[in-house]
Amino acid sequence: MKDYREVLKSYNLKATPQRMYMIDEIEKSGHIDIDNLYESLKNIFPYISLATVYKNINSMIDNGFLTEVKIPKHKARYELSKDSHAHLFCTKCGKLEDVKIDDAWISNNISKESGYNITNTLITFEGVCPPCQKKESR
Ligand SMILES: [Zn+2]
Numbered sequence: 001m002k003d004y005r006e007v008l009k010s011y012n013l014k015a016t017p018q019r020m021y022m023i024d025e026i027e028k029s030g031h032i033d034i035d036n037l038y039e040s041l042k043n044i045f046p047y048i049s050l051a052t053v054y055k056n057i058n059s060m061i062d063n064g065f066l067t068e069v070k071i072p073k074h075k076a077r078y079e080l081s082k083d084s085h086a087h088l089f090c091t092k093c094g095k096l097e098d099v100k101i102d103d104a105w106i107s108n109n110i111s112k113e114s115g116y117n118i119t120n121t122l123i124t125f126e127g128v129c130p131p132c133q134k135k136e137s138r
């Protein structure tokens with residue numbers, strides 16, 4: 001497991017063993033929902049409660065260390081904050097992938113047209129991933 005103490009410190013977050021393990025799980029999976037995260041944490045910390053997991057997640061979101069990815073009609077997934085990007089969501093298998101997008105260009109134009117001061121961009125494309133397409137055509 002990587003040592004996340006320094007990076008947690010840089011976000012003013014205490015490096016508890018639970019948090020370190022959470023981050024490791026999130027990094028390994030890329031994007032994880034609360035149920036899967038909770039399940040894997042229970043293997044290591046049998047007495048951890050769902051409320052504790054939520055509390056930790058929320059404080060890491062507040063500090064900007066984690067980002068919540070909202071998916072319509074599905075549970076949110078969590079990821080380590082990185083450069084802004086859009087998401088591809090497979091409606092068949094639930095896979096969530098990152099996709100690079102020039103969102104600065106989009107928000108600049110929207111801002112110009114609407115007069116809004118854009119502070120956040122959330123873009124998620126829904127569709128069917130290549131492996132699921134293959135299964136369908138069989
Ligand atoms: Zn799929």
Ligand SMILES: [Zn+2]
Pocket residue numbers: 031069079085086087097098
């Ligand atoms: Zn992402």
